Amino acid sequence: xxxxxxxxxxxxxxxxxxxxxxxxxxxxxxxxxxxxxxxxxxxxxxxxxxxxxxxxxxxxxxxxxxxxxxxxxxxxxxxxxxxxxxxxxxxxxxxxxxxxxxxxxxxxxxxxxxxxxxxxxxxxxxxxxxxxxxxxxxxxxxxxxxxxxxxxxxxxxxxxxxxxxxxxxxxxxxxxxxxxxxxxxxxxxxxxxxxxxxxxxxxxxxxxxxxxxxxxxxxxxxxxxxxxxxxxxxxxxxxxxxxxxxxxxxxxxxxxxxx
Amino acid sequence: xxxxxxxxxxxxxxxxxxxxxxxxxxxxxxxxxxxxxxxxxxxxxxxxxxxxxxxxxxxxxxxxxxxxxxxxxxxxxxxxxxxxxxxxxxxxxxxxxxxxxxxxxxxxxxxxxxxxxxxxxxxxxxxxxxxxxxxxxxxxxxxxxxxxxxxxxxxxxxxxxxxxxxxxxxxxxxxxxxxxxxxxxxxxxxxxxxxxxxxxxxxxxxxxxxxxxxxxxxxxxxxxxxxxxxxxxxxxxxxxxxxxxxxxxxxxxxxxxxxxxxxxxxxxxxxxxxxxxxxxxxxxxxxxxxxxxxxxxxxxxxxxxxxxxxxxxxxxxxxxxxx
Numbered sequence: 001x002x003x004x005x006x007x008x009x010x011x012x013x014x015x016x017x018x019x020x021x022x023x024x025x026x027x028x029x030x031x032x033x034x035x036x037x038x039x040x041x042x043x044x045x046x047x048x049x050x051x052x053x054x055x056x057x058x059x060x061x062x063x064x065x066x067x068x069x070x071x072x073x074x075x076x077x078x079x080x081x082x083x084x085x086x087x088x089x090x091x092x093x094x095x096x097x098x099x100x101x102x103x104x105x106x107x108x109x110x111x112x113x114x115x116x117x118x119x120x121x122x123x124x125x126x127x128x129x130x131x132x133x134x135x136x137x138x139x140x141x142x143x144x145x146x147x148x149x150x151x152x153x154x155x156x157x158x159x160x161x162x163x164x165x166x167x168x169x170x171x172x173x174x175x176x177x178x179x180x181x182x183x184x185x186x187x188x189x190x191x192x193x194x195x196x197x198x199x200x201x202x203x204x205x206x207x208x209x210x211x212x213x214x215x216x217x218x219x220x221x222x223x224x225x226x227x228x229x230x231x232x233x234x235x236x237x238x239x240x241x242x243x244x245x246x247x248x249x250x251x252x253x254x255x256x257x258x259x
Numbered sequence: 260x261x262x263x264x265x266x267x268x269x270x271x272x273x274x275x276x277x278x279x280x281x282x283x284x285x286x287x288x289x290x291x292x293x294x295x296x297x298x299x300x301x302x303x304x305x306x307x308x309x310x311x312x313x314x315x316x317x318x319x320x321x322x323x324x325x326x327x328x329x330x331x332x333x334x335x336x337x338x339x340x341x342x343x344x345x346x347x348x349x350x351x352x353x354x355x356x357x358x359x360x361x362x363x364x365x366x367x368x369x370x371x372x373x374x375x376x377x378x379x380x381x382x383x384x385x386x387x388x389x390x391x392x393x394x395x396x397x398x399x400x401x402x403x404x405x406x407x408x409x410x411x412x413x414x415x416x417x418x419x420x421x422x423x424x425x426x427x428x429x430x431x432x433x434x435x436x437x438x439x440x441x442x443x444x445x446x447x448x449x450x451x452x453x454x455x456x457x458x459x460x461x462x463x464x465x466x467x468x469x470x471x472x473x474x475x476x477x478x479x480x481x482x483x484x485x486x487x488x489x490x491x492x493x494x495x496x497x498x499x500x501x502x503x504x505x506x507x508x509x510x511x512x513x514x515x516x517x518x519x520x521x522x523x524x525x526x527x528x529x530x531x532x533x534x535x536x537x538x539x540x541x542x543x544x545x546x547x548x549x550x551x552x553x554x555x556x557x558x559x560x561x562x563x564x565x566x567x568x569x570x571x572x573x574x575x576x577x578x579x580x581x582x
Contacts, residue, residue, distance in 0.1 A: 003367045010364030014353065021352040021393065090348035094409070097312050097344075098365040099337035258314070 007100045011108035015082065019116070038067045038127060041191075053196045056222050064128040065218035066190030069210055071120050072149045073184060076156025077177055079113040080164030084173055087164065087257070096258060106161060106254065113157050118146050133221065137228065141220040144232060151239035152213045158243070158250035165257035189214045212238050262289040265417055265448040266311065270320035273306050280306040281472040284320070288417075293439060293449040295463030297456070297564070299572050303472040304452040305421065311450065312342050312419050324417065338366070341415030343406045345422050351395035355386050355405045358394065359412055366413045380408040384438065400431030407438055418442060420451035424458060436462050456560045456572060468567055475567035484558040487566055489516045489528040492539060495552035496524040505548050512538045524550075 019026050042060030049059040056062040083105070086092040095105055125135065125142060135141045160177075167173045185191070187201060188210035194202045205211050216235040219228035266288035273280045281303040288294040296304040309315040311322050313333040322329040324336045350358065359380060363373035381387045384404040394402065403423065410418050423439065424432040439462060442449055453459050459466045460480045468476040468483075476483055496502050506518050506525055514535040516528040529535035532555060543550055564572050 006364050006367055010361050014350070014357075014361055017357065018350065018352045090344040091350060093309075093314055094342065094344050094348045095365065096314055097337060097340070097342040098362065098413075099334050099367070100365050 004101055004104065007104040008108050008111070011095075011104055012111050015108065015112040018082070037070060038063060038124060039131075042067075042131065050196075054193060058132065060128065060131050061133040061222060062218070063191070064124070064133050065214050065221055066185075066188075067124055067128075068121050068145060068149065068217055069152065069188075069213045070185055070190055071124060072117055072153045072213070073156060073210060074181060075113055075117040075120065076153045077160050077181055079109060079153075079157035080160030080162075081173070083109060083161055084164035084167070084170050088170060102258065106250075109161065110154060110157055114150050114153055117149060117153050121146060121149050135221045136224050137220045141225075141228070144228075145217050145220055148213055148216055148232070148235055148239070151236065151243060152209065155209070155239065155243040155246035158246035162246075162250040162253035165253040184208060184210055189218075209238060209242050264288070265290045265325060266294075266450065267323045268307075268311075268320070269322075271307070271310060271317050271322055272319035273303075273310060273315060274318045279472055281310075281469075284469075284472075284474055286467050286474060286477055288448060288450055289465075290448055291443065291446055292464040293443055293451070293462060295459045295466040296450070296452045296469055297454070297459040297463075297466045297560075297572075298452075298469035299454055302469045304469050306472075307469070308419055308421055308450070308452050312340060313337055338413070339416050341410035341413050341418045343410035343418065343420045343423060345425060347402075349394045349397075349402050349405060352393055354391050354393055355381065355397070355408070356390040358405060358409055362409055362412045368412075376412065376414075380411055383411070384408045398431075399427055400434065403427060403431065403435055404438070407435070411442070415447065417448045417450060420449065422452055422454070424453075424455065432458075454572060456564065460560045468564060470568040476563060480560055480563075483563045484560065487528070487558045487562055489530050490532055490555065490557050491562060492527040492529055492532070492535065493521070493552075493554040494524040494527070494539070494543075494550055495554075497549040497551050499523075501546060501548045505543060505546055508542045508546060509539055512542060514538070 038060065042058075042063045045059045045063075049062070051057070051059075054062040083092065086095070092105070096102075122142075125133075125145070135145075137144070163173055163176060167176075187205045188208045189205060190210065194205055194211065197205060212231075212235045216228065216231040219231060264287050268284055268286050271284040272282050284303075284307060296307060298304045306315065310317050310329060311324065313329050313336050316330050325339060327336050327339070329336055353361070356377060359377045360373065363377065368376065378387075381390045384407055386401065386404055386408065389397065389401060394405065397405065407420075407423075410420070420439070424435050427435065436458075439449055439451070443464075451463070453463075463480065465477070465479050466483070467474050476486075478486070494505075496505065502520055502524060506520060509515060509525070509527060510518050512535070514530045515538075516530055518528075519526045527535070527539065536555070540550075561571065
């Protein structure tokens with residue numbers, strides 16, 4: 001057990017060190033999603049969006065939940081990228097030739113991605129606060145939002161890692177990634193409530209796990225515990241199943257790649 | 260005669276998606292020697308190496324490292340060995356020292372052990388000055404030295420090197436060879452893959468020539484060369500239609516072992532060049548067969564390779580690696 005924690009600590013520190021060496025990358029990962037979506041999109045559609053439809057005092061307050069979950073989505077789907085490069089340049093082999101527990105590398109990645117994502121979510125909520133979005137459920141609500149983000153993020157990171165271990169080249173990986181992320185956003189309740197979507201889009205969006213996550217985060221920000229709790233309970237159940245499926249697939253891909 | 264065995268490979272086979280990468284490999288590596296797996300790209304040497312370092316499971320047969328099975332006792336094997344992968348297996352953003360610190364934790368060294376061993380290794384591979392610079396600033400030779408320091412960090416009984424000098428300049432190459440020899444002096448068994456004949460020839464105590472997933476020849480480079488029998492005389496003949504007649508005439512001469520026809524002329528194995536050369540020239544004159552070029556050499560590892568695989572090792576090397 002002591003050895004296991006020594007490995008995981010060292011591997012997680014490696015990810016932290018890498019990020020801290022890439023100053024620009026760090027800045028952009030922290031700033032980009034909220035900059036583009038929350039500030040620009042949120043303010044841009046302030047008057048174009050119908051408050052009757054969004055059921056909120058401002059479009060930006062409606063959008064905050066979407067941006068939070070989009071950040072989880074992007075980070076999660078990109079979570080396997082570093083392992084992909086490690087696999088391609090042979091660093092992963094070097095790690096795997098040491099007497100570490102086979103799961104340590106993956107676990108370190110989950111810890112790192114989850115921590116960074118949670119920090120970003122807090123930054124987004126802080127920026128939203130500056131634009132007058134004050135979560136009505138307070139700190140406990142923020143903690144619940146982080147929990148939902150983590151649960152969703154684990155499954156997405158597992159998908160990303162499974163892809164990293166399965167693809168033939170990193171070109172394939174990034175094509176799939178680019179292909180997946182925008183439809184996931186548009187076919188969810190991130191930008192527009194389901195009820196206001198064209199029928200077929202609303203229908204598809206129901207099956208998107210992102211929609212479930214957003215529908216639980218949004219009432220935590222806008223409405224209050226009474227409205228939020230049923231959704232939170234539901235999303236936790238959905239995410240347990242989602243994570244289980246993703247982790248199972250991820251584990252299979254990992255075993256195939258590592259032997 | 261029997262020397263202590265470090266690695267015992269028995270009827271090893273590995274099949275990927277119905278393609279046989281290696282087939283029925285059996286060999287032993289003795290303690291304290293430098294053992295080379297020589298072969299062209301795709302011959303199966305990397306697959307063999309990966310099985311030995313527990314990263315791949317064989318589909319048939321077994322590999323034992325100091326009596327430990329590479330599959331069943333994988334974890335204990337990993338504690339016994341060091342591995343130096345190909346050049347780019349380095350994290351560009353970490354410094355040399357951080358690489359060693361990371362690996363110290365993965366090998367579960369105590370903080371005290373790591374604090375004493377890491378500076379020693381940096382000194383050994385002459386990277387003390389650059390230890391705190393990110394690896395992306397390192398030259399190819401420096402990266403390789405860092406690789407080797409990483410491989411030595413666990414104080415391994417066996418060190419595995421995958422193409423240790425691929426793409427390095429001549430000077431760095433010689434430095435790496437020195438390091439590898441120094442490891443042998445320290446009692447470490449070294450197993451390496453290479454597709455450089457001169458490297459196998461000058462550095463390795465024994466080599467296995469692998470081609471098409473099978474061992475074609477096994478032994479000390481000199482034994483293999485002597486085993487070919489005789490020195491080699493190559494003739495390039497101007498009029499190609501006379502080659503057969505010339506071959507027939509030479510076959511009956513004294514001190515000739517074997518004559519084979521090549522695309523440009525003849526390859527002749529001779530017992531004693533002093534006797535054979537004048538006789539060969541005489542025969543050519545008699546048949547008024549004009550010779551364009553005569554080459555005489557002692558058997559080289561090239562010749563061993565060609566004799567056992569039927570082709571030159573350079574035939575299917577990608578162009579990029581020739582530079």
